[in-house]
Amino acid sequence: MTEIPRQMQAIDPEAPGGAEVLRVVDRPVPEPGPGEVLIRVAAAGINRPDILQRRGLYPPPPGAPSIPGLEVAGRIVSLGGGVDRFRQGQTVCALIAGGGYAEYALAPAAQCLPVPEALTPVEGAAMPETLFTVWSNLFQRGYARDGETVLVHGGTSGIGTMAIALCREFGIRILVTCGSEAKCERARALGADAAINYRDGDFVEAVAALTDGRGVDIVLDMVGGDYLPRNLRCLAEEGRHVSIAVQRGATAELELGRVMAKRLVLTGSLLRPRSAEFKSLLADEIAREVWPLVAEGRVKPVIHATFPLAEAAQAHRLMESGDHVGKIVLTIGDLDRMI
Ligand SMILES: NC(=O)c1ccc[n+]([C@@H]2O[C@H](COP(=O)([O-])OP(=O)(O)OC[C@H]3O[C@@H](n4cnc5c(N)ncnc54)[C@H](OP(=O)(O)O)[C@@H]3O)[C@@H](O)[C@H]2O)c1
Numbered sequence: 579m580t581e582i583p584r585q586m587q588a589i590d591p592e593a594p595g596g597a598e599v600l601r602v603v604d605r606p607v608p609e610p611g612p613g614e615v616l617i618r619v620a621a622a623g624i625n626r627p628d629i630l631q632r633r634g635l636y637p638p639p640p641g642a643p644s645i646p647g648l649e650v651a652g653r654i655v656s657l658g659g660g661v662d663r664f665r666q667g668q669t670v671c672a673l674i675a676g677g678g679y680a681e682y683a684l685a686p687a688a689q690c691l692p693v694p695e696a697l698t699p700v701e702g703a704a705m706p707e708t709l710f711t712v713w714s715n716l717f718q719r720g721y722a723r724d725g726e727t728v729l730v731h732g733g734t735s736g737i738g739t740m741a742i743a744l745c746r747e748f749g750i751r752i753l754v755t756c757g758s759e760a761k762c763e764r765a766r767a768l769g770a771d772a773a774i775n776y777r778d779g780d781f782v783e784a785v786a787a788l789t790d791g792r793g794v795d796i797v798l799d800m801v802g803g804d805y806l807p808r809n810l811r812c813l814a815e816e817g818r819h820v821s822i823a824v825q826r827g828a829t830a831e832l833e834l835g836r837v838m839a840k841r842l843v844l845t846g847s848l849l850r851p852r853s854a855e856f857k858s859l860l861a862d863e864i865a866r867e868v869w870p871l872v873a874e875g876r877v878k879p880v881i882h883a884t885f886p887l888a889e890a891a892q893a894h895r896l897m898e899s900g901d902h903v904g905k906i907v908l909t910i911g912d913l914d915r916m917i
Contacts, residue, residue: 582607582616582655588680589890590645594634597891597898600679605645607682610658614684617670620652621703621884622678624893624906625736626823627850632894638676639851647678647908648850650685651693651702661687669693671702673710673857675850678703679890681910688858691865696875704879704905705872708740710857711822711849713864716741716798717748719845720818724749726795729785729812731755731805733765733773734903737822739880741798742768747871753788755781757900764903768880785812793817799846803827810836821846880904 586607591599610616628646630636638644651671654664664670664687671693672685693702716722716730728745732738733754745752746769755776756762762773774784785794793814799805802824809819810833817840836842849857871877882902885893887910897906 586681588645597894600890600894602888608684610656610684612659613661613686614658615654615661615664615687616656617650617652617683617685618655619650619681619683619910620699622647622908622910623649623704623707624897625707629894629897642675643677645677645680649673649703649706650678650683651699663687664690671706673706679908686854689861691869694873696873700881700884700907701879704881704907708736709864710860711737712740712744714860715820715822715847719847720796720820722750722796727751727789728796728798729753729794730798731801733770734761736905737800739768739904742770743877747876753785782808782811801826803830806830807833813840813842815840817842819844882906884909
């Protein structure tokens, strides 16, 4: 095993700003504390929250590194005290609260999952943030179960493509919205039961037509604002509305009569600030319920593009353009040599 250097390359902007602040700098290699592992990062997934963080709108929670990056895959190179579920040299992917855009990253061992043969390191790095978010919101908070119908906005987003993959496996009918016909086609090809172009008509009417007027059991919403009253009109009786982002506004008008008449439940969550205990329990549930499907190659992320660490700015610009389908991933170092 190669020696761990003291310094590493990382992206660690000193001030918020545009994509140009994402420059490679030297930073000390972190040391694993109790319960943590140090990962030689092979690849790091990019998520929309990284863009908000870069703009200064989503600061890291207390104790998290200022280096962006919420998910990585790579080889474990050292173990902190008390870690017995993994060994040095194992390839894992991990959900982290920051620090992914770097050659080395710390992860709580309880938030790591082994990368199976069925996944490349790039695919491994593209899984944790969307998988943990969709599982905890659609399945845990939204109680999605087989035979139900869900509506997911942003059908070709990292989150949306993961929701399609999971719904396909768990017998849930999934309707999605997308901003173009080309994206709708991709969503259908990935397994969405229906895709609605929200620029080409009212999605509320489309959902009513697709469900014979009954409505959907759950809306997984990343849009917020004026979508809330429209989403509630899409819900069936006992429907659940789960908010995970507010791209069109953090406040909304709520028609309480509709909530009472249909006995709706409104909930939502943010993954990053949740406690290590919560994330560890979530990882255990995902290891039991989803990881066997990942190991069989049945659940995989959709990779749109990869960029080397030094081109993180281009990667962010691509995500901000909205032209991607699925995930954008940074590759860090020589994948073949490391894995
Ligand atoms: N709560 C949490 O814990 C959590 C965790 C991770 C991510 N998120 C949130 O989930 C969202 C998706 O994240 P991601 O990493 O998958 O991002 P992404 O791939 O960049 O996707 C963003 C999506 O938002 C859709 N969108 C943007 N404006 C829209 C609008 N006005 N109406 C309908 N759709 C709109 C886009 O769809 P079109 O191009 O088709 O318009 C696009 O598919 C982000 O908002 C992110 O902040 C939340």
